[in-house]
Amino acid sequence: MDESTHEGPPSRRAFLSHSLTAGAGLAALGSAGPGVAEARAVVADPPETLPISLTVNGRRRTLRVDPRTSLLDTLRKDLGLTGPKKGCGQGACGACTVLVDGGRILSCLTFAVMFAGTEVTTVEGLADGDRLHPVQQAFIDHDGFQCGFCTSGQVVSAVGLLGENPRPSREEIRELMSGNICRCAAYPNIVDAVESAAKGR
Amino acid sequence: MLPFHYTRAGDIAEALRILSRDEGATLIAGGTDLVTLMRDGIRAASHLVDVNGLGLDEIHWLPEGGVRIGALCRNAVDDARLRREYPVLAEALRSGASPQIRNRASVGGNLLQQTRCTYFRLPEFACNRRTPGAGCSAIEGDSHLQAIFGASPQCTAVHPSDFSVALQALDAVVLTEGTRGRRRIPVDDFFRLPGTTPHLTTELRRDELVVGVELPGGPLAARSHYVKFRERASYAFALVSAAVAVEVRGGTVRSARVALGGVAAKPWRSPAAEEALIGRPLDEEAAAAAGDAAARGARPQRHNGYKVELVRRVVRQALSELG
Ligand SMILES: Cc1cc2nc3c(=O)[nH]c(=O)nc-3n(C[C@H](O)[C@H](O)[C@H](O)COP(=O)(O)OP(=O)(O)OC[C@H]3O[C@@H](n4cnc5c(N)ncnc54)[C@H](O)[C@@H]3O)c2cc1C
Ligand code: FES
Numbered sequence A: 001m002d003e004s005t006h007e008g009p010p011s012r013r014a015f016l017s018h019s020l021t022a023g024a025g026l027a028a029l030g031s032a033g034p035g036v037a038e039a040r041a042v043v044a045d046p047p048e049t050l051p052i053s054l055t056v057n058g059r060r061r062t063l064r065v066d067p068r069t070s071l072l073d074t075l076r077k078d079l080g081l082t083g084p085k086k087g088c089g090q091g092a093c094g095a096c097t098v099l100v101d102g103g104r105i106l107s108c109l110t111f112a113v114m115f116a117g118t119e120v121t122t123v124e125g126l127a128d129g130d131r132l133h134p135v136q137q138a139f140i141d142h143d144g145f146q147c148g149f150c151t152s153g154q155v156v157s158a159v160g161l162l163g164e165n166p167r168p169s170r171e172e173i174r175e176l177m178s179g180n181i182c183r184c185a186a187y188p189n190i191v192d193a194v195e196s197a198a199k200g201r
Numbered sequence B: 001m002l003p004f005h006y007t008r009a010g011d012i013a014e015a016l017r018i019l020s021r022d023e024g025a026t027l028i029a030g031g032t033d034l035v036t037l038m039r040d041g042i043r044a045a046s047h048l049v050d051v052n053g054l055g056l057d058e059i060h061w062l063p064e065g066g067v068r069i070g071a072l073c074r075n076a077v078d079d080a081r082l083r084r085e086y087p088v089l090a091e092a093l094r095s096g097a098s099p100q101i102r103n104r105a106s107v108g109g110n111l112l113q114q115t116r117c118t119y120f121r122l123p124e125f126a127c128n129r130r131t132p133g134a135g136c137s138a139i140e141g142d143s144h145l146q147a148i149f150g151a152s153p154q155c156t157a158v159h160p161s162d163f164s165v166a167l168q169a170l171d172a173v174v175l176t177e178g179t180r181g182r183r184r185i186p187v188d189d190f191f192r193l194p195g196t197t198p199h200l201t202t203e204l205r206r207d208e209l210v211v212g213v214e215l216p217g218g219p220l221a222a223r224s225h226y227v228k229f230r231e232r233a234s235y236a237f238a239l240v241s242a243a244v245a246v247e248v249r250g251g252t253v254r255s256a257r258v259a260l261g262g263v264a265a266k267p268w269r270s271p272a273a274e275e276a277l278i279g280r281p282l283d284e285e286a287a288a289a290a291g292d293a294a295a296r297g298a299r300p301q302r303h304n305g306y307k308v309e310l311v312r313r314v315v316r317q318a319l320s321e322l323g
């Protein structure tokens, strides 16, 4: 795959937004009198896209994103990484879990522009070539899934959990994996998988 | 969602400058609340000011006692000394949301998060908090999650934060910085009850940001505890919660704090429950008396009478577990 997908000259609207500083000064000065509306009219054209660079699964990516786009949609649609799933899109299920600078977060509750300069890891980035990550292997060994829709989120979340707490008790695993809902209720096997991955470390 | 400008502010002055010159500018920290509100059309921003680069992510122990927690510290903050000296705070934070959300959610954002009232979050329903004067769908509608204290005919929503309930029990102060200077606002004054202006939820001015919270030192906090009752064991908002802090000397309670979550538009302090404890040993009887006192004066709606009994039990449990 190519380094970057969305390179190209900035659009007219994006260009206009660069003149923001000068125009905004005007708006501030004029805030007590007329002319504010005019100044705003010049200023208030938000950018269609903004450039960001970040590292995804070890590779540096540079692309332009609509500031309204979530990190989840950017990963899935712009970078073709469909491991993170959109289960609910509102923080309620955990299927979109990714690691940012090593910590697990929900990528649906974000705007991608806020992640410039970070290191993002999705489930696609866990294996070492053909060698699965120990947590991935543990999910297979313990049958930690049924339909599999929640699984990429579960696996990434478990990797994040073991980073936070390398030796969790079974009780702690249940509590600290509670941000990942499984509609198939594969929970007992998921807890087994995480427990065995922790022991294997 | 309408398009917006985006700036990652380099310092507080830059953030304040944007806030004061653009009425539609909004701060964003973790984004765990604001993003969905914007996506669902509940809130709009002409300019998003990202505060993650402001360096407000430190815990600072004060030489004269007490601690200052930066507004950008995450809800996952795990500090051994904080856990030891302010157990109720650590427990409240840990009981909130999920590990993924706590890793991203900030202390400032937690205070400023919006209510989870279903009608507020669904634009197809009338809501005075969202659109002043539109009416309140909860009054005639489903009230099982609504307030039993401090509600008004205009709004019965509750504040969803666990963290703020602990802050209330610890006499915390919210530290703000604005174009007109810095302020120290006691938590109890920071949050507003709905009255006739339910859309105004806090004392924070539009051109101000929260830079941190300060917890006083002193003997109360060390013996403190948080109990949260919810519909499932984890990853759910409180139906009712209680933060308690008690100082016992010579076998009797010298001072006490009792604050409730899930029952009002702000973390609800219960002076009656506190008084019920003063001067007696911290035993089962005292805990039950405090629970009863905490529930007094509650005004349940059609579907939330159960919260009154929950207040009694949650307060009693919190105090018994302290004992
Ligand atoms: C599924 C789910 C479950 C949850 N469960 C719980 C729970 O059980 N208990 C609980 O307490 N919370 C819970 N939460 C809420 C969560 O704690 C909040 O979303 C979070 O704390 C908000 O912090 P943030 O930094 O992400 O805020 P943002 O979403 O970035 O901002 C929220 C608001 O705060 C303002 N703001 C942010 N920082 C500042 C600042 N420094 N100064 C001034 N204004 C500021 C923003 O302008 C915005 O209005 C849950 C959330 C979700 C999605
Ligand atoms: S898609 Fe992000 S939590 Fe469900």
Ligand code: FES
Pocket (backbone or CB within 6 Å): A144, A145, A146, A147, A148, A149, A150, A151, A181, A182, A183, A184, A185, A186
């Ligand atoms: S395996 Fe089907 S949702 Fe978890």
